[in-house]
Amino acid sequence: MTGSEDPRTGDPRGILYPARLPTFHRLPAPPELEGLIRWFWIPRWQVAPGRTSRQELLPFPASNLVVQLEAVTLSGPSSRASFRDLRGTGWAVGALLRPAAAVQLHPDLGALRDAEVPFNAPDLHSAVVQAMMPDGGASSRAHAASVFSRWVAGRLASPDEAGRLANAMEEAIAADRQITRVEQVAAQLSTSARGIQRLARSHVGLPPLAIIRRYRLQEAAQRLRADPAVRIADVAAELGYADQAHLSRDFRTVLGLTPRDYRQDGGRDGSQDGDRDGP
Incomplete structure (x- = not known):
């Protein structure tokens, strides 16, 4: 498959x-x-x-x-x-x-x-x-x-209680693009923000806010790639950023280029020979 x-x-x-x-x-x-x-x-x-x-x-x-x-x-x-x-x-x-x-x-x-x-x-x-x-x-x-x-x-053993909670944390962040703060994750999982911070560091190796920002940046990149007509400001609003400048700052910090530059560069993709299924 x-x-x-x-x-x-x-x-x-x-x-x-x-x-x-x-x-x-x-x-x-x-x-x-x-x-x-x-x-x-x-x-x-x-x-x-x-x-x-x-x-x-x-x-x-x-x-x-x-x-x-x-x-x-x-x-x-x-x-x-x-x-x-x-x-x-x-x-x-x-x-x-x-x-x-x-x-x-x-x-x-x-x-x-x-x-x-x-x-x-x-x-x-x-x-x-x-x-x-x-x-x-x-x-x-x-x-x-x-x-x-x-x-x-x-x-490997089946997930224990902490493992199940860590999986649920990751699933919540990945699935809900409205999550932009650690407190929102804690509320969904009926635990404390400090508990989420400990769980993220022990089971992922990143602070929870870094996990949140990574998923939001992935979604921003996917939106800009899939829809050349979408406004960057609209993508920022959809993903809970205060404004376009905040999205652009995160983009530049993590990817080393602006959303506008990424969109232009992505438009010059060149396919390679061979079969390829969606990543």
């Missing part, structure tokens, strides 16, 4: 320039793991010798466990936009971790912020590499996600 066919993987946020992606698929986690894995993401690329394909992202405020041919790595939450330069031929199989899973894989997610570290999981690496090596096609991707799922089910 491809991401474009399943509502659980159809979220368009996070990819700044979709038309520049290599072959890219998202596959849903099995229902029994939805409290641990948001989805699996699988890019595959073939870049001409001597050339580089730069993939620019505004990552979800979360950690990722990633298997590539060379190794397994754990990437912590990002505080800013990021990029990855692709060269040659390759693939990756990543799991976007829910807060209840991330906290089980690293003792201090705050220390993992903006970092990618080796993760010792030789059995996971061997199983995913064997699944992907035949051709990287649909059957290989499905097999890789399946063996990854089995590893997660055998390694």
